[in-house]
Amino acid sequence: MYDPGVGRDWPLTGRVEELRFIDQATWRAGGPKGVVLAGASGVGKTRLAQEVLARAVQRGMATRWVSSTASARGLPLGAFAGLLGTVGGDPAQVLRQGIDSLLAGTGRAGVMVGVDDAHLLDELSALLVHQLVLHKAVTMVVTVRTREPAVDAVSALWKDGLLKRLEVQPLSDPETGALLEAVSDGPVDSASAARMAALTSGNALFLRHLVNGELESGRLRAVGGVWRWPGEVTLSPGLADLVEARMGRLSSQVRDVVDVLALGEPLGAGVLTRLTDAAAVEEAEARGLVRVERDARGLRARLTHPLYGEVQRAGIGTLRARRLRGRIATALANTSGGSADDTLRRAVLSVESGLEPDPALLTEAAGRAAQLCDMRLAERIGRAAVAAGGGFQAQMIVVSAVGGLSRYPDVEVEMAALTALAGTDAELVRATVT
Numbered sequence: 001m002y003d004p005g006v007g008r009d010w011p012l013t014g015r016v017e018e019l020r021f022i023d024q025a026t027w028r029a030g031g032p033k034g035v036v037l038a039g040a041s042g043v044g045k046t047r048l049a050q051e052v053l054a055r056a057v058q059r060g061m062a063t064r065w066v067s068s069t070a071s072a073r074g075l076p077l078g079a080f081a082g083l084l085g086t087v088g089g090d091p092a093q094v095l096r097q098g099i100d101s102l103l104a105g106t107g108r109a110g111v112m113v114g115v116d117d118a119h120l121l122d123e124l125s126a127l128l129v130h131q132l133v134l135h136k137a138v139t140m141v142v143t144v145r146t147r148e149p150a151v152d153a154v155s156a157l158w159k160d161g162l163l164k165r166l167e168v169q170p171l172s173d174p175e176t177g178a179l180l181e182a183v184s185d186g187p188v189d190s191a192s193a194a195r196m197a198a199l200t201s202g203n204a205l206f207l208r209h210l211v212n213g214e215l216e217s218g219r220l221r222a223v224g225g226v227w228r229w230p231g232e233v234t235l236s237p238g239l240a241d242l243v244e245a246r247m248g249r250l251s252s253q254v255r256d257v258v259d260v261l262a263l264g265e266p267l268g269a270g271v272l273t274r275l276t277d278a279a280a281v282e283e284a285e286a287r288g289l290v291r292v293e294r295d296a297r298g299l300r301a302r303l304t305h306p307l308y309g310e311v312q313r314a315g316i317g318t319l320r321a322r323r324l325r326g327r328i329a330t331a332l333a334n335t336s337g338g339s340a341d342d343t344l345r346r347a348v349l350s351v352e353s354g355l356e357p358d359p360a361l362l363t364e365a366a367g368r369a370a371q372l373c374d375m376r377l378a379e380r381i382g383r384a385a386v387a388a389g390g391g392f393q394a395q396m397i398v399v400s401a402v403g404g405l406s407r408y409p410d411v412e413v414e415m416a417a418l419t420a421l422a423g424t425d426a427e428l429v430r431a432t433v434t
Contacts, residue, residue, distance in 0.1 A: 011179070171197075
């Protein structure tokens with residue numbers, strides 16, 4: 001697998017339906033030609049737009065590429081500074097000169113202009129884009145970030161029906177797997193691909209940085225000709241910076257909301273508002289950090305992206321994390337109608353908190369983990385239950401878990417401990433049969 005940090009673009013994988021939609025919008029007869037690609041940061045809008053321009057070159061068109069930035073927004077025509085010559089005069093003259101400059105040297109096939117992050121355009125640049133859309137020799141490909149405000153001349157592109165708007169969706173799990181295969185020198189283990197897809201939630205930019213970091217660390221490596229990844233994440237500084245930038249600045253109240261969910265999601269909305277500030281929960285949802293969905297048990301809150309939790313957990317101090325886990329576990333215990341899965345979550349949180357261990361809770365949770373065939377978790381909680389005084393039943397779960405993990409030499413040791421804990425003839429028979 002090549003290093004994605006050495007300048008080569010990742011191939012465009014999937015996006016068949018999107019390219020078909022774009023072709024229809026950019027090659028239609030009559031009226032403005034072009035498309036607005038909208039989506040979240042890192043979803044692949046820019047890569048898709050660049051692919052469209054590359055195809056236009058193959059068809060004989062001239063192309064222009066404009067990258068909008070927050071720093072250039074304060075300058076009139078700041079985004080176009082690298083493409084335009086000297087322009088001046090009244091705004092109408094400036095716009096005419098700008099169009100003439102962009103059309104200079106183009107042939108009969110016309111020109112395709114790509115404008116990346118158009119929501120960051122200054123007013124005059126936005127007016128120039130609007131005028132370019134109306135020019136019959138120009139085809140426009142514009143990207144905007146969802147949930148970000150844009151000047152009227154930009155939002156009018158789709159609101160007034162001048163250009164078709166396409167919502168670029170995250171990569172699906174199969175598309176993520178296909179992309180990993182495409183950038184590798186061999187097949188990728190399906191379980192590894194599934195873990196990466198789940199962690200990045202279809203965000204191509206996050207996937208690229210994750211792969212880069214895991215390659216450099218050696219955790220993602222070829223074993224027997226197949227690329228495998230254990231799924232133990234240590235975020236690279238670059239990926240952590242990307243995720244933090246997407247999350248934005250967090251007030252202390254909103255940070256509490258995100259931290260609690262990072263340690264205990266999903267949580268009932270009522271539980272979350274009792275643990276944190278209700279107004280901060282609403283703000284976190286409005287900012288796209290938290291999503292609230294209804295299921296059979298009511299409203300449930302979780303972080304909108306798995307990497308938000310990874311970043312927050314990495315930054316929470318040990319003592320704060322133990323305190324928050326204890327508060328979450330206590331809140332779950334005080335919630336009526338708790339499920340077996342809530343019992344398991346309470347136990348996991350309790351083991352990693354400063355709460356007094358509850359042997360009955362830990363034993364029940366260890367049994368639930370075994371039922372779910374998570375033998376590592378069953379052993380871990382079972383040992384905590386034994387240490388807390390869970391006795392014979394807790395040790396029985398440890399024996400089953402160790403056997404389920406095929407650690408047969410350890411079974412002998414655990415069986416001896418089980419026999420020693422047998423307090424009745426019935427328990428002694430169970431130990432013997434086991």
